[in-house]
Amino acid sequence: MDNYIEKSINVRVPVHTAYNQWTQFEEFPKFMKGVKEIRQLDDTHVHWVxxxxxxxxxxxxxxxxxxxxxxxxxxxxxxxGNSGEVQFRPLGTSETEVRVRMGFEPESMVEKIGDALHAPDRRVEGDLERFKEFIESHGQESGAWRGEVHGGDRTA
Structure with a gap:
């Protein structure tokens, strides 16, 4: 990937609550600006709009x-084109650090200019702030998927 972003935020919920909510991909439009729809195709594939x-x-x-x-x-x-990882680290029993690392490839000239002006960094920061507001205001996850995936294959 041509470009790379790393951002984190601390949320005032236990690690399992933050993680469980993040597994609810179809709810991302509620806190991710610009995301119109996500469809969970199966346990390891999602379609983004x-x-x-x-x-x-x-x-x-x-x-x-x-x-x-x-x-x-x-x-x-x-x-x-994009790839990344979200990590969840407990900071005690009722607080969690959520860290996003993402690589992406700007395609158009407008995207390249936006990248030069750090627009993607601000977008990810805003998405994390909205996730924090979403999960803290609800106090609990709206669902969970506790399976494991390794090498793209579901193992549990």
């Missing part, structure tokens, strides 16, 4: 690693 730099984008992503209460890693397999 988003607006990036004013352009309609779609892509399929594969969950490559998923370990409950620790991390979720992905890579795009069709469409807009």
């Amino acid at each position: 988003a607006e990036i730099a004013g352009k309609h984008k779609e892509w399929d992503a594969e969950i490559t690693e998923q370990v409950p209460d620790q991390r979720i890693s992905w890579r795009s397999v069709a469409g807009t």
Whole structure:
């Protein structure tokens, strides 16, 4: 990937609550700006529909690693190129650090200019702030998937 972002935020919920909510991909549009829809295709594949730099984008992503209460890693397999990992680290019994590391490939000139102006960094920061507000205001996850994925294959 050409570009790389790393951002983190502390949320005032236990690690299992933060992780469980993050496994509810179809709810991402509630806190991710520009994400219009996510469809869970199966345990390891999701289809994204988003607006990036004013352009309609779609892509399929594969969950490559998923370990409950620790991390979720992905890579795009069709469409807009991106990959990354979200890590969850307990900070005591009722607080969690959520760290996003993401690589992406700006495609258009507008995306390249936006990247030079750090627009993707601000977008990820805003998404994490909205996730924090979402999970802290609800106090509990809306669902959970506790299976494991290794090498793109569900193992548990």
